[in-house]
Every structure is written in structure tokens, then in C-alpha cells.
Amino acid sequence: MLPLSCAVQTYEWGKIGEESEVMQLAVSGRHTAGIDPSSPFAELWMGTHPSGPSVLREEQETYLSKYISEYPECLGSASREAFGMSLPFLFKVLSIRKALSIQAHPTKEHAQLLHRQRPDLYKDPNHKPELAIALSPFEALLAFRPSVEIAAFVQGIPELLEIVGNECLSDLIAVSNPPSDQEDIASVAVKAAYGKLMLSDPDKVSALVNRLQARLSEDNPDLEIILPQDHPINLSSVFQVYLRLAQEFPGDVGCFSLFFLNYIKLEPGQAVYLEPNLPHAYLSGDCIECMACSDNVVRAGLTPKFKDVECLLGMLQYDPRSMDDLIFPGTPRLIEGLTDETLSESLRAQIISFIPPVEDFAVDKIVIPRTVQTLELLPIASASILLFIHGSGFLQRLPCSDSASNPSEAEYLSESDSLPAKPVARVHEVIHFNRGSVVFISANVPCCVHHSLTPKSEDSDGPLLAFRAYANVEHRRPSVHLLSTETGEFLSD
Secondary structure (H helix, E strand, O other), rough: EEEEEOEEEEOOOOOOOOOOOOHHHHOOOOOOOOOOOOOEEOEEEEEOOOOEEEEOHHHHHEEEEHHHHHHHHHHHHHHHHOOOOOOOOEEEEEEEEEOOOOOEEOOHHHHHHHHHHOOOHHHHHHOOOOEEEOOOOOEEEEEEOHHHEEEEHHHHHHHHHHOOOOHHHHHHHHOOOOOOOHHHHHHHHHHHHHHHEEEEEOOHHHHHHHHHHHOOOOOEEEEEEEOOOOOOOOOOHHHHHHHHHHOOOOHHHHHHHHHEEEEEEEEEEEEEEEEOOOOEEEEEEEEEEEEEOOOOOOOEEEOOOOHHHHHHHHHHOOOOOOOHHOOOOOOOOOOOOOOOOOOOOHHHOEEEEEOOOOOEEEEEEEOOOOOOOOOEEEOHHHHHHEEEEEEOOOEEEEOOOOOOOOHHHHEEEOOOOOOOOOOOOOOOOOOEEEEOOOEEOOOOOEHHHHHHHHHHHOOOOEEEEEEEEEEEOOOOOOOOOOOOOOOOEEEOO
């Protein structure tokens, strides 16, 4: 177990000062060396990515990546078999004040191609699926809306119709309720309409974005948007989001993406999974994020950075998603020792696993109420990073197995017939933690979280909350190599 000092990213869109969860964690967890407190604290990075590598707290000159290269067994054999001698995930906390770009992340094959063609823009050849778990109310745009909703917005907003055109609108209306065996035709119409928007003359788009902003700022915007009863949308909330985006990014084509992409608001503890090619934009809030170890982003709006519009349009998933499709469920895990079924949920320790359909990463949410003093975390097959959001106490490394047994004759000391040579005590490695502490845990190492029962601050009064990221390789079995007694060579499995 190794305490880490982690990198803080001060991107312009981050929250400033104490309203930033990243800043609070960075200050409490001592990750802020050399950073101006008035900076926007946007992201806390935990891992080995070269753009923000973690270092060992006790050896500030030693990067976690160097430790892993020197002791690769810490990754676990299943992770090494899948990903080689490197940590396959990047773990983050985000605090968002201002919307991030309309973006998507490429597949692994596409990432390799982009890296070869434009290494200045796409700096690594890896894919970047992501998982986001809300820490506070969290707003995002995610995946294309059902075509019936897009059609209603295009038809009811003159500025949007002027860009998209009547032909695309007719196609959207025609596929608004396709037969179940022809749902893919909706994606064709959505792709055509969104492409028309994103490739339109920038000056024309800018003028129309600003015109709609002025319209929505009036008491009576004179818009008639007719939605089916089974597609309830709070139009007032959507228009308020538009006004905010138009103020943050005046004249930006990405503002109109609000009417094409689902607007979703997560409550704390809810999660979304961002698979490759899924369009999205985070708008505000704080979240835990875990992803494959990559920084590849293809952008097309709500950003002053380079917009690779044609690349994005060519890679996106255009199949419409409903709101019910977007929440990524966690799975409650079994905890040994919880035998009293009458205990309420607030009195039980909980571990909820968010396991995406990739091997690069998974995340456990760990909640320990004050009624539970100690929780043992059983060993897992890969290295992991443990982040404490709330609570304090100490983390104890446990032995991997108890080898205690009755001593044999050879274990007795020669000068005594009564004292066995085997150990009679064991020293345990212990790490004290508090809000913002980050710990690297080697594969197959069990540990025990001891929750402090004596509050040292207001933060210690509630349940302990932590998140643990690891490679999703539990299903893998290490290769078994049989040694030939005749030749001394390894045989196949």
C-alpha cells in the first residue's frame, strides 16, 4: 500500500476556490504543491498518465509508473496478461463550473489511426471509454435524443429550422415512430440533420445562436414546441441551459446541440457510461471519473480548442437513446458478516460496483456508516487506487494468508526444547487517511478500513465515502504453464 501525491489540473472550466470539490480534496489530501488557490481546480488525476502522473508520497522523486516498472508483480498477473506492464486506467475527480466541449472518444482502432495521422492532436493510440459517477447534482448532454424530440425542437425553433431545413425536418418526422425492426433508419435521419447543423456557415450559425439567445431572454419567446405525452421535457429548464451555454460560448454551434442530445441531470451516486463514439458534454457539477489510460478527445463545439468536426461527424453513434437507457446501474456486492436483515440501509456498510463492458477499469463505491467501525476489503486480482471522499481513520494491510500452524520439530530452537522458532507476533502496515487521501494498493492485497469514531472535523460526522478503481480482469484466469519433468521446458496449458 502506497500513499500518493496526485496531479491537479487547472483547466479554465473548473470551479474556483472552495466551491470546487477538487480543491477541497486537493487541500485536505495534500495534492496542491505550487498551485495558486485562486486557480480553477478542474481535475484531480490519479494514475500514471504522463500529462499528470502520481508520485509516491514518501518518495516525492519516485513516480508511481517507475514503481510499477520496478515491481510489475504489483499489477497482478491477470492485468499484466491483458495490458502489459502499465496501469490500464486513469482515475479522476472533476469539478465543473463551465461546460466542457461537445465531444466523443474513438475506438481503439480509430485512436491508432488518428495517432498516426495527427500525433500533435491525438497523443496516444488508446481508446477512452469513461465512467462518471456524480458526487453532486451533475448536468450533462449525452447521446442523441429520440428523433421525435429532435423533430419537435427543429419544427418549433425558427432559428434551428433555418439551419437544418425542411427536408431534414420531414425526414425526422417520418422516422419519429419507426417499426421496431427498422429503428436504424432513425439514425440516418438524425445523422443528416446534425451534419447539416455542424457543417453550416459559422457566421450564419453564430447569428442564429445569438438571435435565439435574445428570443429566450424575453418574457414571451413565442415558441411552439409540441412534444408527445410520452416524452415529457421541462422546456423551461432546457431553455435556461441554452441561455447559460450561449453566455459561456457566444455564437458557438455547440449551443444548438442541446436540442439534439439528451439533457440529463444525475443525482449523487448515479452514473453514466460513455462508450466509444458516444457524443457527450459535461455541463456542471462534481463527479468521479474513471477511464482507459488515454487523453484522446475529438471535439466539435462549446470549446475554443481545435474542432475536428468532420472527424467527429464520421465517428458518432447516431442511434437515438431514451433517458432510461442512459443511467448506468451499479451492482450491490455481498459483504460477509451482515447477518441482521433488520438493519436499515443507513446502518449497513455498502459496496456498489460499477462494471463497464471493458477490461480497462471498474469502480467500487464504498460507504461505511459510523455504526460500522471496521470493514475488510478482500483482495482483488489487479492493482487498485483508493480515494477517500469523506471520513478519516487508518488503512491496515492484512496478510495475504495465515500460515500459522503447529510447529514441526525442526522449528524448535536448538538451545531450548520449548520455544518454537516460528513468529509469535506480526507487525501490520498502517496508513492514516482523511478526506482527499489517495492510496495505491497492489494486486491480491487484502486491507482493512478502520473508520474513526472520534470526529476531528465536521467531515468526520457522516458516513465514510470512498471510491476504488481497478482493472476489470476478475474474470480472467492467469495462464497455467506446466513444466515437463523430462525436458525442463514449459508445456502449453
